[in-house]
Amino acid sequence: MMDPAVVINVARLGKTFGPVTAVEDLSFTVRAGEIFGLLGPNGAGKSTTLRMLITVLPPSAGTATVLGHDVVREADTVRSLIGYVPQERAVDRFLTGREHLELLGGLYHLSRTETNARIDELLKLVNLEEHADRVAKTYSGGMKRKLDIACGLLPNPRIVFLDEPTLGLDVQSRLKIWDYIRQLRENGITIVMTTNYLEEADQLCDRLAIIDGGTIRVIGSPLELKTGLGGDRLSVTIKEHETDTLPRLREGVMALPLVRDVRLKSGGLDILVESPEKSLPAVIEVAQRLDCSLDGIEYHRPRLDDVFVAHTGHGLRGGTPDTTEEE
Amino acid sequence: MTFQHYRQEVLALTMRWVRRLSREKFSMLFTLVQPMLFWLIFFGSLFQHAANIQVLQAPNYMSFLAGGVVVMTVLNNGLAGGVDLLFDKENGFLERMMSTPIHRSSVILSRYLFVMAITGMQILVILSIAFIFGVRLETGLPGIAVILVIGMLFGVGLTAISMALAFSVKSHGDFFSMLGFLSLPMIFLSSALVPLSAMPGWMQVVALVNPMTWVIDAVRPLIITGWDAAIPRVGMAFVILAIFDAVCLYGGAKAFRRAIG
Numbered sequence A: 001m002m003d004p005a006v007v008i009n010v011a012r013l014g015k016t017f018g019p020v021t022a023v024e025d026l027s028f029t030v031r032a033g034e035i036f037g038l039l040g041p042n043g044a045g046k047s048t049t050l051r052m053l054i055t056v057l058p059p060s061a062g063t064a065t066v067l068g069h070d071v072v073r074e075a076d077t078v079r080s081l082i083g084y085v086p087q088e089r090a091v092d093r094f095l096t097g098r099e100h101l102e103l104l105g106g107l108y109h110l111s112r113t114e115t116n117a118r119i120d121e122l123l124k125l126v127n128l129e130e131h132a133d134r135v136a137k138t139y140s141g142g143m144k145r146k147l148d149i150a151c152g153l154l155p156n157p158r159i160v161f162l163d164e165p166t167l168g169l170d171v172q173s174r175l176k177i178w179d180y181i182r183q184l185r186e187n188g189i190t191i192v193m194t195t196n197y198l199e200e201a202d203q204l205c206d207r208l209a210i211i212d213g214g215t216i217r218v219i220g221s222p223l224e225l226k227t228g229l230g231g232d233r234l235s236v237t238i239k240e241h242e243t244d245t246l247p248r249l250r251e252g253v254m255a256l257p258l259v260r261d262v263r264l265k266s267g268g269l270d271i272l273v274e275s276p277e278k279s280l281p282a283v284i285e286v287a288q289r290l291d292c293s294l295d296g297i298e299y300h301r302p303r304l305d306d307v308f309v310a311h312t313g314h315g316l317r318g319g320t321p322d323t324t325e326e327e
Numbered sequence B: 001m002t003f004q005h006y007r008q009e010v011l012a013l014t015m016r017w018v019r020r021l022s023r024e025k026f027s028m029l030f031t032l033v034q035p036m037l038f039w040l041i042f043f044g045s046l047f048q049h050a051a052n053i054q055v056l057q058a059p060n061y062m063s064f065l066a067g068g069v070v071v072m073t074v075l076n077n078g079l080a081g082g083v084d085l086l087f088d089k090e091n092g093f094l095e096r097m098m099s100t101p102i103h104r105s106s107v108i109l110s111r112y113l114f115v116m117a118i119t120g121m122q123i124l125v126i127l128s129i130a131f132i133f134g135v136r137l138e139t140g141l142p143g144i145a146v147i148l149v150i151g152m153l154f155g156v157g158l159t160a161i162s163m164a165l166a167f168s169v170k171s172h173g174d175f176f177s178m179l180g181f182l183s184l185p186m187i188f189l190s191s192a193l194v195p196l197s198a199m200p201g202w203m204q205v206v207a208l209v210n211p212m213t214w215v216i217d218a219v220r221p222l223i224i225t226g227w228d229a230a231i232p233r234v235g236m237a238f239v240i241l242a243i244f245d246a247v248c249l250y251g252g253a254k255a256f257r258r259a260i261g
């Protein structure tokens, strides 16, 4: 194997369903202990990608290895090392929560005592202890999701795959699930998840791949992606009759340690900064020292929305790319 | 993969069906005291007078019908056996099972074992009720054992058809219409309700390529005639079933592989 920090290696992976190309030419790596996200709108190919990695869907092109094992040739080994939480609430309405976990214990070939110990641990983790012996049809959506997650964790996997773990949940359940996911990372488990929520990708993922129309558009940490668009920006405007002070102000601001670049614009400056909290007072101080009266100062931080639009040409909720123009 | 693992998987998956059944109290009741039984009693008495004993070659219509009802029970259960896997496929439960390191066949085997255990019990209930109504099994308890074995063998192919269907169709609406399309002709174009000799020529031809007929013609003499007449028929049924099962398993495995990979 190569770099031990790389736990998943995907190379030129593709999947077609008859005439439909679901995903094409995907390449990325996932590092040990990180939360890796696939962010994209419905139909982007997130689930298809995940299904190939968990060995339930054979790729049409390319290769993927999980912990050094090929997902096609060594599917059984891969299966025994990973956990999976599908997008659908894959629960059996007539089984209790505990029975779900017992069933999976059998499928992962755990001993009875091992299974029971895991079940106690997991029920505690997802706060389902009191409901463990009720049939799943009496569960709320959030409870079913928690059970789903417990099922995915039962084999004590080194990597967990979660497909849209918070889709359709209320805010409280969503935050709770974010908590579990962070807790897993603290325990050294690598997490691969998909989402179509920008906020979730931004707050939860260490690194993410933006996927749209079956291809990866860009990969990086949320911060890298945002700074890739220019980072935090302070936009200052000068009182109209004092614009002659602009070059002076520019020199002064440029000298500040946290400032990366300064651009002149009509009636003011665009200042690219490292840390807006620290640079804002410094910029004001420079302006005062140089006797420039500021008219206004605006702070703009690129959001993941901007990143998404910049790389896909459309918003996440907007759906398809801009193809409505007539020829 | 070791045998130990395989046994553990199949056991865990079979337990799931048993637990589900025990949750659905009504369904459990209807599973054991099932509608087939009603038709056996109702039809058996009703057509007692209409049926010609000479044609049937049986002491009465109910004892003639009993064999057909036993085999129809196997048919219905077998063909419907895949539907729960269809629901599993639709709601993602199947995918969850497929992401675990199990041998692919244990999902199918567990379903077969469960369906056939239920079917075996139903056959015993049917034969007991028939007994109460005066149907005496000519071959006694060993005859019952042979009937069960034939039923289980027929069930292999039927369950395979059902699973192939479940893995190939787009929705469960399609599944049920295909089921009706298959099961009604299999019943009516067989010797379940009428003996071959009473059928018009074209129907006899169709009935002879229907495995139902061969199975029924082995079960029926075990009930109404005795070993001498039954043994060659049972032997013939084994041959037919070996072919039928092989074809169905081959098709089922192909459909399964296409759907699951």
Ligand SMILES: Nc1ncnc2c1ncn2[C@@H]1O[C@H](COP(=O)(O)OP(=O)(O)O)[C@@H](O)[C@H]1O
Residues within 6 Å of the ligand: A017, A020, A021, A022, A023, A040, A041, A042, A043, A044, A045, A046, A047, A048, A049
């Ligand atoms: N089994 C399948 N058969 C045909 N097309 C499929 C199948 N699964 C997915 N697709 C198609 O592949 C594309 C990607 O789907 P999917 O991976 O489910 O997207 P996402 O999870 O990002 O919403 C979609 O256009 C979808 O219609």
Ligand SMILES: [Mg+2]
Residues within 6 Å of the ligand: A046, A047, A048, A087, A163, A164
């Ligand atoms: Mg999806």
